[in-house]
Amino acid sequence: MVSSMNGYDANKDDLQKRLRRIEGQVRGIARMVDEDEYCIDILTQVSAVTKALQAVSLGLMEDHLGHCVVDAARESHEAGDAKVREAADAIARLVRS
Amino acid sequence: MVSSMNGYDANKDDLQKRLRRIEGQVRGIARMVDEDEYCIDILTQVSAVTKALQAVSLGLMEDHLGHCVVDAARESHEAGDAKVREAADAIARLVRS
Amino acid sequence: MVSSMNGYDANKDDLQKRLRRIEGQVRGIARMVDEDEYCIDILTQVSAVTKALQAVSLGLMEDHLGHCVVDAARESHEAGDAKVREAADAIARLVRS
């Protein structure tokens, strides 16, 4: 698959910015543990990072549906069905994670 | 939208069977509460029903993507975009519930 | 275990009321399927029921921690540890469902 076919192409900078922020948040949690901060405060931060990751997933999924799945659906029934199947599996992983 | 356009049409009997089973499971939980069963056993049952409802949602979402969204994508860019937007919002509700 | 030891004893009526409402909501979803309502509207209702079940779980868990776990902790270290272990497993099931 060539890069121009990825659903997230137009949002790549925003995506990288979000991931860098999440990386920093995880580092911040490690620092909280290091400084013996209170369990509940650490849990609150972990929940915030989990939510930020979910927002990344939801954005990626919307881009994927709007580009890869829609393009495949226009190409052929078989291509569309395969992409829908694959997207549905990814949604299931997302819901269960 | 006419009824024949619903993504779940082909799976309607299976869907109704699952929903009746879930309804019975909820009634079973009420009976457990009535009979003063142990909190953890009730919690286990509630988790099982939540999982069953998620399976219903994931099935509905796959049918919806494979029919409503794919059909709209073939119809026009505008129709496809609108359906993708709507599906993405439903996926977000699903992930957050 | 005698009934008076259940964490949810004081909230039994409220719990039963919530479960009856959830049972009615599941029946409502089956009716929506029967009447060929739009996939996304059905998905919205399933998400609402999932949220209502989660609220039931969270209420049960708080009652369980505040009664069964706290009582066991006051009884002995072994009893407390066993109840904490059991509650942690139930929280994991809840988070993953």
Add this chain to the structure above:
Amino acid sequence: MVSSMNGYDANKDDLQKRLRRIEGQVRGIARMVDEDEYCIDILTQVSAVTKALQAVSLGLMEDHLGHCVVDAARESHEAGDAKVREAADAIARLVRS
């Protein structure tokens, strides 16, 4: 609160190791985006990180219940109730994230 009262004290090294691994995984996802990898492969990795963070939360919560909540329950009814209330709120954030 002095550091010796934190529930995670005994697991601090393991916790730090997990957080460093998660930080590396997030950096790996940013690299995947940089190299234009396929949306679904990126989504799979994001789900894996979300699961790893949930495991961190569940471990922290078990430690917190087994130490902070249990200790408070032994100290007084008021202290126990306050800690249970606080833990229940954190569990709710965890379930909803």
